[in-house]
Amino acid sequence: xxxxxxxxxxxxxxxxxxxxxxxxxxxxxxxxxxxxxxxxxxxxxxxxxxxxxxxxxxxxxxxxxxxxxxxxxxxxxxxxxxxxxxxxxxxxxxxxxxxxxxxxxxxxxxxxxxxxxxxxxxxxxxxxxxxxxxxxx
Amino acid sequence: xxxxxxxxxxxxxxxxxxxxxxxxxxxxxxxxxxxxxxxxxxxxxxxxxxxxxxxxxxxxxxxxxxxxxxxxxxxxxxxxxxxxxxxxxxxxxxxxxxxxxxxxxxxxxxxxxxxxxxxxxxxxxxxxxxxxxxxxx
Numbered sequence: 001x002x003x004x005x006x007x008x009x010x011x012x013x014x015x016x017x018x019x020x021x022x023x024x025x026x027x028x029x030x031x032x033x034x035x036x037x038x039x040x041x042x043x044x045x046x047x048x049x050x051x052x053x054x055x056x057x058x059x060x061x062x063x064x065x066x067x068x069x070x071x072x073x074x075x076x077x078x079x080x081x082x083x084x085x086x087x088x089x090x091x092x093x094x095x096x097x098x099x100x101x102x103x104x105x106x107x108x109x110x111x112x113x114x115x116x117x118x119x120x121x122x123x124x125x126x127x128x129x130x131x132x133x134x135x136x137x
Numbered sequence: 138x139x140x141x142x143x144x145x146x147x148x149x150x151x152x153x154x155x156x157x158x159x160x161x162x163x164x165x166x167x168x169x170x171x172x173x174x175x176x177x178x179x180x181x182x183x184x185x186x187x188x189x190x191x192x193x194x195x196x197x198x199x200x201x202x203x204x205x206x207x208x209x210x211x212x213x214x215x216x217x218x219x220x221x222x223x224x225x226x227x228x229x230x231x232x233x234x235x236x237x238x239x240x241x242x243x244x245x246x247x248x249x250x251x252x253x254x255x256x257x258x259x260x261x262x263x264x265x266x267x268x269x270x271x272x273x274x
Contacts, residue, residue, distance in 0.1 A: 022215055022218070023213065023214075023223065025162050025211055025213070027164050027172040027173075027174050027209070029170075033166075033170060033207070034207040034209075034229065035164040035165075035166060035172045035207060035208065035209040035229075036209055036227070036229065037162060037164045037174065037209045037210075038211070038227065039213040039215075039223050039225055041221070070170070071172065072164070072171070072172040072173055072174045073174075074162055074174040074175070074176070076160065076162070076176040077160075078159055078160055078176075081159070084178070086160065086176050088176055090173070090174060090175065092171065092172075092173065
């Protein structure tokens with residue numbers, strides 16, 4: 001089930017790539033609408049990016065998402081220096097800041113509405129597609 | 138002179154760290170105010186982040202900065218997996234999108250107004266400071 005939902009959102013190549021990278025970058029908007037960006041650990045499940053972390057609910061990114069759900073998330077790396085080849089996956093999405101409940105830690109979930117990818121199986125040029133919100137769990 | 142200006146904005150530890158990393162992540166705002174984020178090559182000069190790239194003036198990030206100068210820029214890496222130690226420098230700043238002129242390629246410049254750093258010489262907790270705009274070249 002999880003795999004089916006993931007595959008409805010991310011391609012197999014994207015899921016493989018996301019599985020090889022440990023850090024993502026989460027972008028949120030501050031109270032003034034200006035952007036902020038931090039490295040985060042993440043996992044992908046049911047087509048949704050899940051972001052945890054120590055004392056997450058006390059962080060500015062958690063409060064930002066709670067106030068304004070507009071978010072972006074990036075996983076990238078430098079596949080080759082010579083020639084210069086960067087690859088990555090950018091997710092533009094709607095965030096949810098979910099507080100801790102009994103026995104379950106707080107989490108930020110990013111539901112993709114647009115995915116842009118480059119350098120995986122599609123050469124260096126970015127390719128973008130829109131995601132049906134109904135496809136994410 | 139360049140070094141003096143850099144040091145008025147970035148600390149020596151930050152400059153050393155930025156010099157070791159090849160990729161940064163540039164965050165811009167789309168027309169609707171939602172964030173976008175891409176990996177970019179960069180250099181630091183006179184306390185300013187300089188971002189180039191192939192056909193830069195035709196990119197969405199260049200148009201975004203030209204319309205709304207609010208930007209963020211992140212350099213990070215995973216210093217250790219066990220224990221989990223992420224380090225990095227986040228710059229919140231004001232962008233300039235400068236078109237190509239005779240013999241000079243287009244560039245995006247980010248003038249920092251806030252710098253947040255963690256895991257360099259200050260342990261894992263982020264430390265933040267405001268930058269005097271007059272300090273950047």
